[in-house]
Amino acid sequence: MNYAEQLQESMEEFKNFADNLKKGVENLASADEIKLGQTEKELVYEDGKRKLYRYKARADKVCPVPTLIVYAMVNRYTMLDLQPNRSMIRNLLDQGQDVYLIDWGYADRMDRYLTMDDLINGFMDDCIAHICQQHQLDAINLLGVCQGGTFSTIYAALHPEKVQNLITMVAPIDFETDDSLLFVWSKQMDVDLMIDAYGVVPGDLMNQSYQMLQPLTLTVQKYVNMVDLMADADKLADFLRMESWIFDSPDQPGEVLRQNAKDLFKENKLVKGEFELGGQKVDLKNISMPVLCIYADYDTLVPPISSKKLLEYVGTKDKQELSFPVGHVGMFVSGKTQATLAPRIAEWVSQRV
Amino acid sequence: MQDFFKQQADWLKTWQDQQEKLTKQYANWGEELTQGFQGATRQKMPTNFEELLKTQQDLFEQFSNFGATLQKNIQQAWGDKLPTDLLKQFNFTLLQEFYKSWLGNMKFPGGLQNPFMAGQNWADPSSFLNNFMQTEHPFFSTFSNRNLHEEMQKLFGILQGSAFGGGDLYSQLFTTYQGFFNQLTNTAGQQGFDKLLEGFNNWKEQMDNYLLAPQVGINRETSQDCSKAISLSLDYMQAFANMSKLLEETARKAGNRFQAKLVERSLNNEPPIKFSDFCSLWTQENEAVFLDVFGSKEFATTQGEFAAAGLRLKIQLNSLAEKVLDQTPIALKRDVDLAAKEIMQLKRDLRKSRKQQEQLAAEAKAAQDAVAASEQRFEKLEAALTKVQDLTEKAEQSGKAPTTRRTKSAEKAPTKRATSAKSPKTTSRTKKPAGTPAE
Numbered sequence: 001m002n003y004a005e006q007l008q009e010s011m012e013e014f015k016n017f018a019d020n021l022k023k024g025v026e027n028l029a030s031a032d033e034i035k036l037g038q039t040e041k042e043l044v045y046e047d048g049k050r051k052l053y054r055y056k057a058r059a060d061k062v063c064p065v066p067t068l069i070v071y072a073m074v075n076r077y078t079m080l081d082l083q084p085n086r087s088m089i090r091n092l093l094d095q096g097q098d099v100y101l102i103d104w105g106y107a108d109r110m111d112r113y114l115t116m117d118d119l120i121n122g123f124m125d126d127c128i129a130h131i132c133q134q135h136q137l138d139a140i141n142l143l144g145v146c147q148g149g150t151f152s153t154i155y156a157a158l159h160p161e162k163v164q165n166l167i168t169m170v171a172p173i174d175f176e177t178d179d180s181l182l183f184v185w186s187k188q189m190d191v192d193l194m195i196d197a198y199g200v201v202p203g204d205l206m207n208q209s210y211q212m213l214q215p216l217t218l219t220v221q222k223y224v225n226m227v228d229l230m231a232d233a234d235k236l237a238d239f240l241r242m243e244s245w246i247f248d249s250p251d252q253p254g255e256v257l258r259q260n261a262k263d264l265f266k267e268n269k270l271v272k273g274e275f276e277l278g279g280q281k282v283d284l285k286n287i288s289m290p291v292l293c294i295y296a297d298y299d300t301l302v303p304p305i306s307s308k309k310l311l312e313y314v315g316t317k318d319k320q321e322l323s324f325p326v327g328h329v330g331m332f333v334s335g336k337t338q339a340t341l342a343p344r345i346a347e348w349v350s351q352r353v
Numbered sequence: 354m355q356d357f358f359k360q361q362a363d364w365l366k367t368w369q370d371q372q373e374k375l376t377k378q379y380a381n382w383g384e385e386l387t388q389g390f391q392g393a394t395r396q397k398m399p400t401n402f403e404e405l406l407k408t409q410q411d412l413f414e415q416f417s418n419f420g421a422t423l424q425k426n427i428q429q430a431w432g433d434k435l436p437t438d439l440l441k442q443f444n445f446t447l448l449q450e451f452y453k454s455w456l457g458n459m460k461f462p463g464g465l466q467n468p469f470m471a472g473q474n475w476a477d478p479s480s481f482l483n484n485f486m487q488t489e490h491p492f493f494s495t496f497s498n499r500n501l502h503e504e505m506q507k508l509f510g511i512l513q514g515s516a517f518g519g520g521d522l523y524s525q526l527f528t529t530y531q532g533f534f535n536q537l538t539n540t541a542g543q544q545g546f547d548k549l550l551e552g553f554n555n556w557k558e559q560m561d562n563y564l565l566a567p568q569v570g571i572n573r574e575t576s577q578d579c580s581k582a583i584s585l586s587l588d589y590m591q592a593f594a595n596m597s598k599l600l601e602e603t604a605r606k607a608g609n610r611f612q613a614k615l616v617e618r619s620l621n622n623e624p625p626i627k628f629s630d631f632c633s634l635w636t637q638e639n640e641a642v643f644l645d646v647f648g649s650k651e652f653a654t655t656q657g658e659f660a661a662a663g664l665r666l667k668i669q670l671n672s673l674a675e676k677v678l679d680q681t682p683i684a685l686k687r688d689v690d691l692a693a694k695e696i697m698q699l700k701r702d703l704r705k706s707r708k709q710q711e712q713l714a715a716e717a718k719a720a721q722d723a724v725a726a727s728e729q730r731f732e733k734l735e736a737a738l739t740k741v742q743d744l745t746e747k748a749e750q751s752g753k754a755p756t757t758r759r760t761k762s763a764e765k766a767p768t769k770r771a772t773s774a775k776s777p778k779t780t781s782r783t784k785k786p787a788g789t790p791a792e
Contacts, residue, residue, distance in 0.1 A: 013627045112690050113697040122704060181647055188657030193664040197671070199690060215643050221636040224629065 017227060024230025034237070034244045036078035039090050041101070045130045049105030050119075052127045058093035063346075065164055065353040066098035066131055066140050070124065072147035073104045073256065074206055076248045079332050080145065082241055086333050091342030097349065100131055100140075102148075106250045112199045114253040116260070117278040120155050128155075128162050139164040139289075141349055146170050146302065146328075150264065153310060154277060157286045165352050166287060167345060169294045170328055172302045173310040175268045179303035181213055183265065191261035195254040203249030213300050242333070271313055284310070290318035290352050292345070294331075301328040320348065530583070546594035553590055557583050578673055585666040592655075592662035599646070599655050607642035614638050 045052040054066075069089070071077035080101075081087045092099050102124065107114065131140050142163050144152025149171020156163040178184050194201055211218045229235040269275040275282045291314050295307035304323065311319045322344060324330075324337045331337055561580055614634060618624050625631040646652050675685050 009626050013629070017628060109686075109689050110693045110696065113694045118697070118701065122701075126704075178648075181644075184648060184650075184653050185656060188653040190657065190661045190664070193661055193668070197664040197667045199686065212647065214640065215647075216636045216640045221632060224632045228629070 020227050020231040024227065024236060027230060027233045027236050030233075032237075034240050036076075036083070036241060036245060037081045038084065039081045039087055039093070044100070044134075045127060047123055047126065049107070049111075050123050051103045051105065052130065053101045053103060055089060055093055055099040055101070057098065058090070059096035061096050062098050063096050063349060063353060064098075064135075065137065065349075066100055066135060067092070067143050067167075067349065068127060068131060068140055069099060069101040070142065070144045070148035070152045071102065071104070072145060073107075073119075073250065073252065074147055074203070076245065076250065077101060077103055078248070079245050079329070082245065082333060083238070086238075086335070086338060088332055088338065088342060091338060092346065095342050095346035097342075097346055100127070102127055104250070107200055107253045108251065109200055111253040113255055115255045116151075116154075119256065120151050121158065121278045124151065124155055125159065125162075128159075132162065137164075138162070141165040141167065141353075143167040143169065143345070144171055147172070147260070149173075149307075150270070153284070153287070154270070154275070154282050156289065157282045157284050158277065158280060160286050160288050163289050165290050165292070165349055167292045167294065167348075168307065168310060170296055170299055170302050170307060170331055171293075171310070172264070172306045173313075174271045174306050175265050176271075177303050177305050179305060180300060182209065182301060183303070183306070185209070186261055186265040189261070191258055191266075195258050199254050201252040201254065201257055203251045204247075206252060207247065207249040210301065271309065284313040285315040287314040288316050291316055291320070292348050293319070293321045294341075294345075295321070295323050296328055296331045297323050297325045298330070299328045318352075322348075530586070546590075546597065550587070550590055550594060553587055557587055575676075578669070578676065582666070582669045582673060585662070585669050589662040589666045592659040595655050596659040599652065603643055603646045606646075607639040610642055611635055611638040 040056040041053040042056065043051055044054045069077070069080065071080065081089045084090060089099055089101070104119070128140060128142075132138060139162050142152045142156060142165070144150070144167070146169070149168035150173065152166060153168060153171065153173060156166045175183060198205075226239060229239060263269045263275055267274070270282065271284070273281065273283055291311065293308055293310050295302070295304045297304060299307075308321050308323075311321060324334075324341070326334045326337050331341070560583055611634070615624070618634075625634050671686070675687065678685055
């Protein structure tokens with residue numbers, strides 16, 4: 001390519017860039033409010049900020065055993081229901097699952113002393129009791145996502161009689177690995193100081209450490225790329241929805257974070273059989289129900305090895321792993337993954353109810 | 354709001370017209386320049402060169418203005434719809450830096466260096482990256498001196514406005530202290546930090562002579578608290594300097610790698626012609642170096658120490674502020690925490706009571722069910738007994754019943770009757786509310 005052609009190409013690109021920006025600003029000005037989590041649901045139980053929702057069935061034949069989804073506290077559950085064509089929840093409903101979901105809400109200063117025990121043996125247990133009572137069942141299916149997967153695993157080990165099937169998705173279980181920068185950094189962070197200084201640790205601070213995992217891609221390149229899609233109103237709306245989710249990070253109750261950081265990230269007590277909750281030791285061997293462990297091959301937040309190690313420690317013989325060639329967030333937004341994820345879960349569950 | 358959108362549309366139209374005009378003009382000048390080179394000796398400066406430069410400069414300014422106005426407009430249009438932290442990310446001023454660099458890196462024929470924005474192009478990528486990581490990148494800016502500096506300014510405001518004993522000494526202390534942190538914001542490089550730390554250390558020693566001198570009364574505790582804050586500040590400055598040096602070094606390595614890649618691509622006749630390619634290359638090459646360092650034990654430790662030093666100082670400053678506010682009727686964080694702790698414990702107790710109540714209710718229900726079942730059984734037995742008695746009586750009357758059987762029935766009947774007669778009374782007592790007189 002000679003100089004004149006190079007210049008021509010550059011100028012052409014610059015003109016397109018300018019055109020995209022212009023259309024993008026018009027699209028931004030006329031776009032509607034960004035809405036996430038639009039699948040129809042009903043509030044069925046609550047305790048202060050924490051709520052239990054039941055989603056409206058979307059299939060004629062519904063699974064007799066409901067599934068409770070437990071999401072992480074560090075982000076909002078809306079990732080599972082970002083928009084109608086990117087919704088794991090909607091897909092599960094279409095597959096005939098009866099879906100319940102825990103919304104942890106937004107912690108504030110009054111949650112300074114909230115503990116993992118309050119959340120797992122408290123609210124989670126109350127929700128499960130409520131669902132069991134409503135359906136006249138002794139046990140239900142539990143689907144834990146990310147940190148919610150860790151919570152669900154702990155719950156299943158403590159109350160195996162109340163869990164019919166356990167599904168974990170991109171859940172950190174074994175924290176020994178150095179495959180994630182978060183795992184490496186957290187071992188050197190003085191979490192006690194952080195909690196003494198903040199009480200309730202700002203969600204933004206947590207979020208910023210996630211951005212550090214790809215410091216320039218997530219803070220610069222992403223917004224350069226945004227210009228290319230700004231001209232397309234739908235793509236721009238998708239982008240903004242995702243951004244809204246990313247920056248919607250609830251603050252973290254100090255005591256929950258303390259136990260999470262010290263007992264799990266630093267001392268890896270769960271797989272060592274040393275983790276305690278409410279005065280009880282959590283023994284993963286108690287997990288006697290069927291387990292499905294789902295993880296993402298290119299997960300930089302929760303390395304695959306951390307998730308799939310669960311299967312080495314559980315007591316059940318009916319255990320299976322399922323992986324997808326995506327990253328942590330890609331698990332929920334990749335069209336290809338979404339097309340197969342919910343059907344695979346539904347199929348696995350239906351064989352065990 | 355409608356006016357705002359109309360204003361936007363007008364502004365965009367003008368901008369685009371101007372942009373197209375300039376772009377065409379620039380392309381024309383470029384073509385002429387190329388022709389000039391082809392027809393003349395390679396080193397000869399074409400006659401239209403100054404005009405080309407001017408157009409290039411105009412283009413850049415046009416682009417810069419666009420970035421700034423776009424940022425302002427997005428803020429205005431979306432300020433109430435998107436989270437603040439998301440809006441902060443729309444940093445279009447960064448784009449102009451890229452654009453400047455991209456134009457600056459374009460190669461002219463004949464090996465002539467593009468003189469656009471001479472001395473201002475991507476000459477020092479490390480300083481840009483270092484500055485970006487420390488001041489623009491959200492994680493570092495959270496712990497950075499800028500952020501802490503703002504907090505300290507607030508604290509100084511509180512302390513100076515309070516009835517804090519010590520008069521001029523504290524006033525001078527705060528002013529000088531603040532000055533050091535102002536300097537920290539603008540310090541870079543090993544020598545700069547060493548000099549600043551040395552200056553701060555000398556000042557700290559002088560201050561300790563005053564603050565830690567034997568004192569009596571309320572000032573004694575305050576002086577010790579201030580001295581501790583100064584010591585923690587020194588630790589923080591040291592940790593900040595260590596972190597800065599590591600980032601600066603990483604940024605330099607990253608910048609070198611990027612420039613080497615640019616040269617390599619040019620030599621292979623594959624220069625990043627497009628702006629988007631240029632940005633991708635920049636991100637890819639720089640990030641590879643950053644991630645390599647971020648994954649090291651050295652970085653994790655330095656970052657941990659940096660965060661810890663900042664948090665220790667924050668705790669001490671919070672404690673100083675709380676001591677001052679303690680004398681006022683304002684509720685402090687620790688008061689809220691105390692209340693939160695009690696409320697949380699009450700909630701736990703309430704939940705425990707509720708669970709116990711549920712269990713008792715379940716047990717009571719089970720007992721009630723058992724009583725009801727017993728009653729039913731008694732009623733059935735009673736009915737059966739009555740039937741037997743009736744039959745016996747009928748048999749007696751008819752004189753057909755055998756003597757032995759009649760005797761047995763006659764012996765047992767009164768006992769059974771007595772028992773069954775008591776049952777309903779017992780049941781009715783249990784069912785009645787407390788305080789109801791027994792029948």
